[in-house]
Amino acid sequence: MPIIEERKDLALNALFHDLANLAATPQIAGNQVEREERLCRMIEWLYEGRERLGQATFTAANRRIRDALRQMLDEELRIAKAD
Amino acid sequence: MAEAPILVKLGDYLQSKLPDARELTLSNFIQAAGGWSHEIYVFDAHWIEDGGAVQRGFCLRKDPGVGLLRELSDLKQQFLVIKALEPTPIPAPKAYWYESDPSLLGGPFFVMERVPGEAPNPWSRTGKEFYAAAAKRGKLPGSFVEALASLHNLDWRTAGLEFLGVPGSGKDFALREIAKWEGLIQQSLQKPEPLLTEILMWLKANAPPLQRLAFVHGAYRTGNLIIKDDAVTAVIDWELQVIGDPMYDVAYVLSDLNREGSPLLSCVIDRDMFLDYYQQLTGLEIDLEVCRYYEILYMMRSTAFWLSASGLFAEGRNRDLRLARTTYSVPVVLDMAARALGF
Numbered sequence: 001m002p003i004i005e006e007r008k009d010l011a012l013n014a015l016f017h018d019l020a021n022l023a024a025t026p027q028i029a030g031n032q033v034e035r036e037e038r039l040c041r042m043i044e045w046l047y048e049g050r051e052r053l054g055q056a057t058f059t060a061a062n063r064r065i066r067d068a069l070r071q072m073l074d075e076e077l078r079i080a081k082a083d
Numbered sequence: 084m085a086e087a088p089i090l091v092k093l094g095d096y097l098q099s100k101l102p103d104a105r106e107l108t109l110s111n112f113i114q115a116a117g118g119w120s121h122e123i124y125v126f127d128a129h130w131i132e133d134g135g136a137v138q139r140g141f142c143l144r145k146d147p148g149v150g151l152l153r154e155l156s157d158l159k160q161q162f163l164v165i166k167a168l169e170p171t172p173i174p175a176p177k178a179y180w181y182e183s184d185p186s187l188l189g190g191p192f193f194v195m196e197r198v199p200g201e202a203p204n205p206w207s208r209t210g211k212e213f214y215a216a217a218a219k220r221g222k223l224p225g226s227f228v229e230a231l232a233s234l235h236n237l238d239w240r241t242a243g244l245e246f247l248g249v250p251g252s253g254k255d256f257a258l259r260e261i262a263k264w265e266g267l268i269q270q271s272l273q274k275p276e277p278l279l280t281e282i283l284m285w286l287k288a289n290a291p292p293l294q295r296l297a298f299v300h301g302a303y304r305t306g307n308l309i310i311k312d313d314a315v316t317a318v319i320d321w322e323l324q325v326i327g328d329p330m331y332d333v334a335y336v337l338s339d340l341n342r343e344g345s346p347l348l349s350c351v352i353d354r355d356m357f358l359d360y361y362q363q364l365t366g367l368e369i370d371l372e373v374c375r376y377y378e379i380l381y382m383m384r385s386t387a388f389w390l391s392a393s394g395l396f397a398e399g400r401n402r403d404l405r406l407a408r409t410t411y412s413v414p415v416v417l418d419m420a421a422r423a424l425g426f
Contacts, residue, residue, distance in 0.1 A: 036275040043277060047284040066426040069278045073421060076414040 004075045005032065011075075012039065015068035023053060023061040039065075089124075092188055093143070097128055100180055100194075104130035104137070120156050120322055122147050122190075125197050140197030142176065146190040155263060156322035159183065160247070162193040164321045167243050173233045174317045200311030202319065205304070205350045206343060214305055214350040222313040224352035225360065230315040231303055231336070232364035235329040239298040247326050250293065256327045257290035260380060264387045271390040273397070282383050282420050291373045297329035304341045305349045333361065333369055334377030339419065340385060375423070382420035389413045 012035050023046065030038070043065060050058045090112055098107050112126040124143045129136065146158050158181070165178040177196040185191060203210035217223040239245070250256040265283060300307075301323030309317040325331075335341065336357060341349045348357050358369055392409040 033274060036277055039277040040275050040280040043280045043284055047288055050288070065277075065281065066421075066424075069281060070421060070426050073278055073414060073418060077418060079411075079414075 004078060008032065008072045008075050011068045011071040012036070015039070015064065018064050019061055022064060023057055089188060093126070096182075096187060097141075097194075101128075101130065101132075103132050104128075106131050121145055121158065127197075140199070141179070141194055142197040143188075143192055143194050145188060145192035148190055155267065158191050158193060161321045162195075163246065164244065164324055165195060171233075171237055171242050173237060174230055174315055175321075176317050176319065198309045198317040198319075200309040200316045202306055202309050205306045205341065205345075210306070211345060211350055214347070215345070217310070217313050218347055218351050218353075220313055223310065223315075224347075224356060226310075226314040227305070227308070227349065227352055228357060228360045228364060230308065230318055231300075231332060232361060234300055234303070234318070235297040235332070235365050235367065237298045239296075239326060242298070244298055244326065247324065249296065249326050253292050254290035256293045256325075256331075257376075257380070258287065260325070260327070260331070261286050261290070261383070264380075264384050267387045267391050271387065271394040273390075273394060276417075278417050278421065279383070279386060282379065282386075282417070282424070285424060286376075286380055286383060289376060291328075291376050293328055294370070294373075295329065295367070296326055299325050299327045299329060299331050301325055301331070301335075303332045303335055305351050328373070328377070329365070329367060330370055330373045331377050331380075334374040335381055337374055338378045338381055340378075340381055340416075379420055379423050382416055382423065385416045386413055386420070389416060 009032055012032065016035070016039075019042065046053065046058060046061055046065070053061075090109055093112075094107060094109050097109070098104065101107065107128060107130040110127045110129065112124065115123040115125055122145045124145070125140065126143075127138060127140050129138050131137070144158065144161070162178050162181040165175055168175040169177060176198045179194045179196070181191075181193040182188075183191045203213040205211060205214060214223075237244075250259055261283065268279065268283075300318060300321070302320060303318070307318065307320040308315045309319060336348050336352075337354070343350075348354055361367070362369055389409045389412040392405075393413070397410075
């Protein structure tokens with residue numbers, strides 16, 4: 001697995017671990033594409049359940065997701081900007 | 084029998100539309116470099132009519148069948164919009180004929196006036212130099228705002244533009260725009276993009292209520308304007324126009340997407356001058372918070388555009404080499420959106 005994919009994978013693992021604690025979301029297994037797909041659904045679930053979850057939980061989970069998205073994007077940008 | 088070249092077919096077509104023209108010939112036929120969605124050709128026609136020589140410049144826009152934004156940009160609608168603008172103060176080309184029959188030139192097309200002037204690409208070095216020099220001379224920046232104001236001041240109902248669809252009150256306009264581009268994303272996505280999902284969900288959750296309706300170009304920037312003697316002689320690329328929030332166009336002008344390294348908006352106008360003069364000409368107050376929202380919507384739109392472009396090339400449906408490079412534009416625009424959202 002190229003180093004960039006490894007780093008993205010680590011970021012996803014850490015994210016799902018933290019989200020399970022923050023918003024009682026399930027731990028996600030599967031390959032990277034499957035887990036990125038699940039992350040998309042989780043983002044939708046958080047926005048749609050914003051009122052039910054409460055603003056504090058939503059904000060904490062959203063901030064954690066955005067941190068991970070930034071880490072993953074920075075890996076993508078290494079390729080885009082190196083080209 | 085071999086198929087007649089396009090020039091011969093086009094000559095026959097024009098002759099059918101200009102029955103009084105004798106000795107009709109075409110010259111200076113070139114395919115314009117721009118045009119991601121459609122093939123664009125410009126040419127001159129010469130003929131004899133009522134004993135006198137006539138010369139007229141034409142521009143032809145043709146659906147290649149595999150262009151970008153094909154589902155979002157209907158050629159017949161473009162023709163009808165340009166036709167509707169003819170009696171209005173908006174600088175636009177005259178629209179002559181629309182043909183849906185693909186047997187004539189290999190795809191639906193329309194023919195319009197070739198407006199004198201040029202539309203330099205603001206992303207090219209020569210384009211940047213052109214706009215920087217024009218900005219220094221001082222006339223073009225004002226003309227840029229005046230042309231935009233003419234759009235937003237238009238009585239679009241009287242102009243007969245209701246066929247574009249009129250959004251409902253509240254958040255309907257923003258949500259319609261999001262849905263339109265999300266549809267293109269769904270068609271183009273090769274792999275999950277959680278960051279794009281985050282941006283889409285944020286846009287849906289924060290859609291601003293509509294304050295007023297106007298005729299909106301949808302991609303108002305240098306490169307989509309024909310310029311002669313430092314004045315806008317025509318607004319072109321009528322592909323994404325809508326009835327909607329005028330701040331949608333204002334946001335595009337304010338956006339960093341259109342100035343790549345230039346301190347000037349759209350490479351041509353100082354920000355304060357734009358804000359002041361636009362408000363003076365339209366009587367509208369620019370809501371910078373709403374514009375910030377639409378700027379992020381445009382970043383989502385650009386992502387959709389680049390995803391669609393790279394997808395068309397990857398699937399072998401379009402061999403335009405410009406599309407191959409667009410894969411690398413996706414994370415760059417996503418980065419702009421993430422920074423605009425604060426992460």
